[in-house]
Amino acid sequence: MPQALNVNRLAKNYGSVTALREVTFTVPPGEIFGFVGSNGAGKSTTMRIVLGVLAADSGDVRLGDAPIGFADRKRIGYMPEERGLYPKMKVGDQLVYLARLHGLSKSDATTATEKWTRRLGIHERIGDNVNDLSLGNQQRVQLAAALVHDPDLLVLDEPFSGLDPVAVDVMSEVLTDKAAQGIPVIFSSHQLDLVERLCDTVGVISGGVMKAVGTVDDLRARDGLRLEVTGPDSAGRWADGLPGVTDVEYHDRSAVLHIDEGADDQRILAAALSAGPVHRFATTAPTLTELFRELV
Template sequence: MSSNTLAIEHISKRYGDVVALDDLSFDVRPGEIFGFVGSNGAGKTTTMRIALGVLAADSGQVLLGGRPVDLDVRRTIGYMPEERGLYPKMKVGEQLSYLAELHGLSRRDARAAVTHWTERLGISERVGDTVDSLSLGNQQRVQLAAALVHDPAVLVLDEPFSGLDPVAVDVMSAVLAEKADTGVPVIFSSHQLDLVQRLCHRVGIIAGGRMKAIGTVDELRGVGTPRLVVHAPDAPVGWADHLHGVRTVEHADGHTVLELDDPASDQDVLTAALKTGPVHEFSLRRPSLTELFREVVTA
């Protein structure tokens, strides 16, 4: 196992009769951005807390570079919780320096790291302000700086993009890509699936405490139900309903989206479309991650 692969191995967790996690396994590799997606209550936050060692699993184990996550290993993890964990009345710069020193940095190195990350995240002018005086977006940036300030070996981020404006999203996305480029495994959860699709090397979809699908975005989209987009301006409503294995998903202004059970039937669809008149577009479209997510969690 690579020196900083994060491995989740067969972890299970129950709260009374509620099964939060059920034999969950996956890994996050060096230099990889891994998107962890699921509905509310699917088990994402529970998984991340177990990965950090702040919550005990009923069974299974979490390894970082082949080592169980003990206190020393935990100090090498950068964590950004969904519920913000900052001291509201403490000044930004003082707080970040304090957290860096808790992770083992000298005072001098801590101050240098605070300067670097507050400048990189666009909050250098707010280091003398208390956290509770900041906008929610800037609080989010400070929280990310807190996860980065000790140069972590792995990043675990729970809904890091929540509440950010587009500029802040771009800044945070660039920072995560930069960290991954240095070999750091990055895992983050998000409900913004278009962002997950754009940023992540691999994605895991969790539902009911189980991993329902995992792979690259292209791999996952490849197993989803294929759709045909047909622009036949003269085609009436229901023009493809007689075709076997073909379902109309949308039809408006001559644009029709069809789902196919058998990809080979696309030629039958084209023949039927041409019978209605001219065809201006005929293209196969794989489902987006959002569409695939709906398929997986409702299956």
């Protein structure tokens, strides 16, 4: 039965270099957690500690209320950022071998290999060596290797890297389906549009420190709303001093107002109309990409 992944106050140092500092987050069953940050921010280090590849200096990782152990880790589907496949081994043989390492019988491993190579669109390459595949198809094989033993937790490091748009759609559908089955899913990615579209919760890490954790909507709303107004001449700085307006970015014939939740939009509209015709008047929230830039 899948349980929540709880990462509690992880710390990791390499000499004088701090890789992780008090990193904490939870991935409940059936949710997708997007882990975002610049290169070297601490994403892969955190994932390797979850897998047991690295040991934390302090803090712990739990499945439910119990510390994660070796038997638990056999039930994790892991996809590393770097290629983790045997390049001169046939795709099918490799997936059967990896499934059997996770405890499947040869018959069950063969059935699972058939299922996932067909689902991921690489069945016609099942008899080819991995190094004869394109980078995108190698990435699909890596995902198949993470799924072939029917894991209770998915941990994927940059799974969308190098994929074409069709493969991205296939990968997205698989992750969504696994979450719908109650599996906790955590993946890292630099493609923030995908994170925003797929994830229930997002964690932003920088310099080994979690800068923000929350739902996409909560994170986008953390700095208040923005009001985009197009049309009035900005020369007169018509929005200065309006109640509820905390900041204004003026452009030639447009302005972006940062407003409090209780700001009177009708009063703002009247002020805009007094400065000229209004062609656009709409509230927006920052995208995840814009939020990421502000935090990192």
